[in-house]
Amino acid sequence: MIRVKIYTILALKEILGQREFEISIPEGSTVKDLISWMVNTWGDKLSPHVFYPETDRVLPHIRLMVNGRDIGFLNGMETILQDGDEFLMVPLVAGG
């Protein structure tokens, strides 16, 4: 098993109940596996905020990062997580 830190903010944090926490997942798990675990854990409370209805396609304004880097510049949903990785899931933010 490996340890991965999940970090989220704003509306997603309200659903998950915490800004950051660690979980244990099997070695070789991908981002897709981690998202599946999150959906299984939080169910319908989380799914509509992350996926298109009735699909496992992530909404375009949900941003996923591993160790601060957008997964689009890693291996996308197939990015393999390592022990100690930080997984960041954030909704679209505005202002600045």
Next chain:
Amino acid sequence: MYKGGYTGKILRINLTNKTSKEEKLLPEVAKDFIGGAGFGIKYLFDEVKAGADPLGPENKLIFAPGPFTGTTIPCASRMAVTGKSPLTGAVGMALTGGQLPAELKFAGWDAVIIEGKAEKPTYVSIKDSAVRFHDARSVWGTMTGDCQQIIKDDLRDQNTRVICIGPAGENLSKIACIINERRAPGRKGLGAVMGSKNLKAIAVRGSGSVTIASQEKYKAGRAEMLKAMKESPVLYSQFANTGTPMVLDLTAAMGILSAKNWSATGEFAPAEALGVEAQNTRKIGKEHCYDCPVGCSQMKLARSGPYAGILTEGPEFETLYSFGSGTGVANLDAVIAADRLSDELGLDTMSAGVTIAFAMELFERGILTLKETGGLELKFGNDQAMMTVLHQMAYREGIGNLLADGTKAAAQKIGKGAEKYAMQIKGLEMPAYDVRGAKAHGLNYATSYTGADHNRGYAFQEIFGIPVPFAVDRFSIEGKGKLTKWNQDVRAATCDCPTMCAFILDTALPGTATQNTATLMEAVTGLTFTPEEVEKVGERLNNLAKAFNVREGFTRADDTFPERLMTEPLKAGASKGQLISKEDLKIMLDEYYTVRGWDLKKGTPTRAKLIELGLGYVADQLGV
């Protein structure tokens, strides 16, 4: 002459001889620069000679709304204030919102140019075409809130809109801002320029309206823009309720919320204390700029300790950084109080907070001692010391006199290696985003014509992950020159000139901003633009502003970072290990100057580029 949008009139006010005159807005100026910052920079370059003393009568202040201001286009009540910055010596341009920008259009003016210096404290009232000069002795020394109210009472018109300075501007603090209502053209020390002219305030009242060239096209263009805003996944559902503080939660998560004078980014990230949830415990209402359906501005009431009962409009994200994470103060009520006090004193919250954070680091390192601070334990996190110094800065008392002109000037006076800890570029204090973890955002800080200014080319691709015009890896330097040019030119052309709130660009129009501006320009003014021509206006503005700076002696060497960004990698958080090395900066700058068509060695506009942009006379002046 103009079918709509423009009044076609510029008001020139000379404080030295108490005269005013109406001038025509030249059609080629309208077409080439649109309005707002475009007008400001055009008049600044043409009328303020090289080497002018920013605090002398030869400097000018140009107050310019845009052709959209005062219409019912949403989020367009904005106005640029432009002059030579006493803080940087470069172009000083800052924008404000609220009600006054629209009022200036209703009074019939596309821009107001202030020149000269009044013999004694003065305020000017503009009521439609009537301009009057008033003795300002009764308001000299007042805080900005009282000043506005006294002038309204004096003029017996509560609907007059007032823009003014506080004690900081009167005392020529180079980080003094200007305040209208509770908003501010805040940065670059333009409040000191008003103070140097003995100009306490300008009061504006208008009875007119803004003509629309084509009602049919206007209705269609406006409806399309409102639809885009409604479809935004964040604008009404989140941003309208939280305002800019949501960016604190985001940047803390991304490890780029600068902390403790940029020495502890990623290590000290007080999202629980200062983020949206904490804000909601202090929120009592919201404010809208003229004809803005969003209303992102939040009224907050401090509820604890010595700050209980203090009300402010804000604090915006940047102020949560400057008086919060930047100074190590994880106390929202203290930040609320500092925000309000800064507005009342007429100090730029950003430069003031960053300057205090700089002094705190010097104190912790022993470069400043209790002797210089007058016995204040000026350590990170000491909110009461922060409040004391803030007050002292506006009045130039105690250590406040040393800090009243920002970090660069203070570092030069202090010596002992203090310059290393001055977080500024071209003299302007750094905004909140620790750009070691957002490289295009950093390149914009380095190259912005106003100094370290996030608003001149905000890299929403890196901060919000919006893939327009293309997706970028925030940690990579690749392609960041091209991206920064695009961000700077589009921002200038679609927000700073017409004028339009930049938050709409990010949330609703990221891929359609130039088309939106072209459509609305034709509808409002009758002037036709392609989206490419709109972007060209932004490029022209950025070249002319750069040319002003070149004329003042700025070179490629000024497009740089504080040493810390280039030598100290981030130690913790989601951007751990990141920095922008000197070599990285060189590569990004080379790409940036290349895509701008500028001289690679000097980092300055070439004759060919200036001629291409219709700025041949600028090339002649620069001798290129």
